[in-house]
Amino acid sequence: xxxxxxxxxxxxxxxxxxxxxxxxxxxxxxxxxxxxxxxxxxxxxxxxxxxxxxxxxxxxxxxxxxxxxxxxxxxxxxxxxxxxxxxxxxxxxxxxxxxxxxxxxxxxxxxxxxxxxxxxxxxxxxxxxxxxxxxxxxxxxxxxxxxxxxxxxxxxxxxxxxxxxxxxxxxxxxxxxxxxxxxxxxxxxxxxxxxxxxxxxxxxxxxxxxxxxxxxxxxxxxxxxxxxxxxxxxxxxxxxxxxxxxxxxxxxxxxxxxxxxxxxxxxxxxxxxxxxxxxxxxxxx
Amino acid sequence: xxxxxxxxxxxxxxxxxxxxxxxxxxxxxxxxxxxxxxxxxxxxxxxxxxxxxxxxxxxxxxxxxxxxxxxxxxxxxxxxxxxxxxxxxxxxxxxxxxxxxxxxxxxxxxxxxxxxxxxxxxxxxxxxxxxxxxxxxxxxxxxxxxxxxxxxxxxxxxxxxxxxxxxxxxxxxxxxxxxxxxxxxxxxxxxxxxxxxxxxxxxxxxxxxxxxxxxxxxxxxxxxxxxxxxxxxxxxxxxxxxxxxxxxxxxxxxxxxxxxxxxxxxxxxxxxxx
Numbered sequence: 001x002x003x004x005x006x007x008x009x010x011x012x013x014x015x016x017x018x019x020x021x022x023x024x025x026x027x028x029x030x031x032x033x034x035x036x037x038x039x040x041x042x043x044x045x046x047x048x049x050x051x052x053x054x055x056x057x058x059x060x061x062x063x064x065x066x067x068x069x070x071x072x073x074x075x076x077x078x079x080x081x082x083x084x085x086x087x088x089x090x091x092x093x094x095x096x097x098x099x100x101x102x103x104x105x106x107x108x109x110x111x112x113x114x115x116x117x118x119x120x121x122x123x124x125x126x127x128x129x130x131x132x133x134x135x136x137x138x139x140x141x142x143x144x145x146x147x148x149x150x151x152x153x154x155x156x157x158x159x160x161x162x163x164x165x166x167x168x169x170x171x172x173x174x175x176x177x178x179x180x181x182x183x184x185x186x187x188x189x190x191x192x193x194x195x196x197x198x199x200x201x202x203x204x205x206x207x208x209x210x211x212x213x214x215x216x217x218x219x220x221x222x223x224x225x226x227x228x229x230x231x232x233x234x235x236x237x238x239x240x241x242x243x244x245x246x247x248x249x250x251x252x253x254x255x256x257x258x259x260x261x262x263x264x265x266x267x268x269x270x271x272x273x274x275x276x277x278x279x280x281x282x283x284x285x
Numbered sequence: 286x287x288x289x290x291x292x293x294x295x296x297x298x299x300x301x302x303x304x305x306x307x308x309x310x311x312x313x314x315x316x317x318x319x320x321x322x323x324x325x326x327x328x329x330x331x332x333x334x335x336x337x338x339x340x341x342x343x344x345x346x347x348x349x350x351x352x353x354x355x356x357x358x359x360x361x362x363x364x365x366x367x368x369x370x371x372x373x374x375x376x377x378x379x380x381x382x383x384x385x386x387x388x389x390x391x392x393x394x395x396x397x398x399x400x401x402x403x404x405x406x407x408x409x410x411x412x413x414x415x416x417x418x419x420x421x422x423x424x425x426x427x428x429x430x431x432x433x434x435x436x437x438x439x440x441x442x443x444x445x446x447x448x449x450x451x452x453x454x455x456x457x458x459x460x461x462x463x464x465x466x467x468x469x470x471x472x473x474x475x476x477x478x479x480x481x482x483x484x485x486x487x488x489x490x491x492x493x494x495x496x497x498x499x500x501x502x503x504x505x506x507x508x509x510x511x512x513x514x515x516x517x518x519x520x521x522x523x524x525x526x527x528x529x530x531x532x533x534x535x536x537x538x539x540x541x542x543x544x545x546x547x548x549x550x551x552x553x554x555x556x557x558x559x
Contacts, residue, residue: 004381007462011377012389014370015433022430023396026407033407089299100300102546103307109542111491113509114531118310121317121524127324129313165307169550193292222400225493229513243402243494250406250498262403273398 027266030259038256051260060237061261064245067238068265071152072220075159080213082160083167088197090168091175101172104165112162116229119158123230148238151231155239158226163219167212174208175201207279214276218269242268311535318532323524337529348503349530352511356490356534359421359507363428364485368478370429371436372444376466378437379444380452390441397434405498412499423499424507428492432485439484439552443477444470480548483541490538508534 034052037045055061090101107115122130123144131141144150178201186196224243227233233240233248240248242265249258317323321332341349378386408427409418417423447470455469471478493509500506506514512534515527542549 005383008377008381008383011373011381011462015374015393015437018370018426018430019393019396019433022408022427023399023404026404026411027399029407029411030403085299086303089296089303092296094296094300098546099543100303101550102543103304105542105546105549106311106539107307109487109491109538110535111493111509111512111538113491113493113513114314114535115310117512117527117531118314121323121528122310122313127326129326132326161306161310166553169553172550173553192288218398222402224402225509225513228493228497243400246402247405247494247498250409255406255410258406262400262406265400266403269398269400273395276395276398 030262030266033255034257034259034263036256038254038259040253047256051257054257055260055264060240061242061245061264063237064240064242064261065264067152068221068223068241068243071155071159071223071239071241072217075156075163076213076216076220078156078160079164079167079216080209082164083212084171084209086164086168087171087175090172101169104168106165107162108166112225113229115162116158116226119154119161120230123154145231146235148235151235151239155223155226155230158230159220159223162226163216167216170212170215171205171208174205178204210279211276214272214279218272218276221268221272222265314528314531314535317524318528320525323528337525338533341526341529341533347515347526348506349511349526349533351503352506352508353534355421355503355505356507356509359424359428359505360486360489362421362425363432363489364482366425367429367432367436367485368440368481371433371440371481372466372471372474372478374433374437375440375444376462376470378441380449380465380470381462390437393434393437397431401431401494405494408495409498418499419501419505421505424489424496424505427495427499428489431492431495432488435488436481436485439481440474440477443474443481447473476548477552480545480552483545484549484552487538487541 035046035048037047037050086104090097090104094100122128125131125141125143125146128144130144134141142150144154183196183200186200191199222243223241224247227239227241227244228247231239233244242261246258246261246265249255249261316331318337319333319335321334321336322328325331341347377383378390404427408423412418412423451469451473452465455465460468490507491509492507493513496507496510497513500510503511508530512527512530515523515530
């Protein structure tokens with residue numbers, strides 16, 4: 001082994017050890033645990049793929065999967081649109097741009113639980129400000145957490161608030177690679193700002209939009225904090241995400257089935273991550 | 286109206302919208318925290334007070350100060366250790382040519398996309414087995430590992446901007462690799478290192494699921510779990526306390542976000558740009 005390689009290994013070793021002990025082994029362990037019956041007061045027993053068969057006919061699991069994917073799709077779509085608009089604003093030469101960017105970071109920077117708590121209060125049926133505003137403008141109060149659709153909308157709005165700034169910042173980085181002279185030339189040639197955006201800017205930032213899209217989708221698929229605080233998965237399990245569903249089994253001490261549920265989410269995220277890396281590689285080459 | 290004028294109007298509207306959109310919930314949080322009753326919208330009006338702040342800090346049974354202390358300890362230890370461990374690896378990746386460098390970075394980055402739920406079940410059993418549930422270690426060890434991918438990614442990009450001639454000069458003077466890192470590369474990369482530490486602090490300070498699973502009471506419970514679990518004595522949530530606690534807990538991360546916004550944005554986007 002060359003000296004270089006030896007040195008490299010020494011420098012990388014701590015990182016690899018940490019990641020192996022507390023990420024890789026736990027993930028592999030979760031796969032392994034999903035093949036066992038592992039509940040309190042019963043002897044641990046190897047059951048092979050039995051939990052996966054149970055999963056197939058588990059309606060609550062399918063409901064959670066449907067909710068999670070719908071939630072991810074809807075919120076990410078809204079976030080991408082708003083994120084692009086905010087990025088365009090932040091990209092302009094305006095006064096106090098730094099402060100504005102700092103402000104845009106805040107919803108994303110604070111603990112998600114705190115954001116969720118504030119929204120919970122905003123949505124309160126009796127004295128929440130959302131319903132107060134609705135009444136003031138002559139509409140009826142909405143019992144946000146009383147219906148599946150209301151809960152879904154409440155969650156999407158809270159998530160959009162939290163992560164749109166993040167999306168905006170990623171897209172902003174893309175916008176800053178768009179050359180000003182090309183845009184100016186187009187303006188001279190008579191293209192209006194919408195034409196300039198869709199014909200020049202958009203194609204140039206497409207790769208970064210795809211990256212942000214995948215990044216956010218993977219993140220949205222594992223949604224937990226928001227759902228835990230805001231709806232607790234209700235009403236009637238309508239907003240239980242896959243993460244929350246798995247967590248509920250862990251909480252009951254059912255580590256076998258909880259792991260099985262987690263594995264499915266892992267596979268969902270992995271498919272997207274592979275896609276992400278492929279795009280990354282394409283761009284690198 | 287000409288295009289310039291139209292653009293100006295759109296821009297102002299955009300700026301106002303961004304500010305309102307981002308800050309309105311904070312405004313509400315603050316209003317509730319300084320009101321005697323959270324339901325003042327139904328009452329005659331507000332009655333302002335700082336009582337919520339005094340009480341949420343002063344009432345020992347609420348353990349808010351414990352949560353805050355735990356969060357600070359866990360997040361600081363995590364951020365500094367993780368940034369340092371990642372600096373070692375980033376040094377190797379940016380300075381030593383060895384096979385598999387790129388694969389290492391990419392696969393480490395892919396790890397950060399794992400859903401946390403795929404770890405917590407196993408981690409809970411592991412930490413129970415080690416008797417670490419409800420200890421700082423139970424949080425710090427997974428947090429360090431969980432934040433390493435981002436730390437590695439950020440610092441590799443900072444380090445690769447530093448010319449290697451400096452290293453070579455140091456090595457000719459007889460410095461070994463570790464000395465080169467500590468005395469040449471890191472001092473130049475201090476701003477990068479610092480913003481990595483800040484970003485990691487923020488992530489660990491905000492983390493919820495691990496902390497929820499791996500702590501059981503105030504000895505190690507962090508702020509997010511504390512705030513998620515605040516319960517009133519009689520069922521009704523003590524909103525005044527929750528919002529006062531939220532305001533206090535947001536201060537450090539908001540300060541970090543504002544002070545380091547340029548570097549945070551740089552750090553977050555550098556990966557995406559490449």
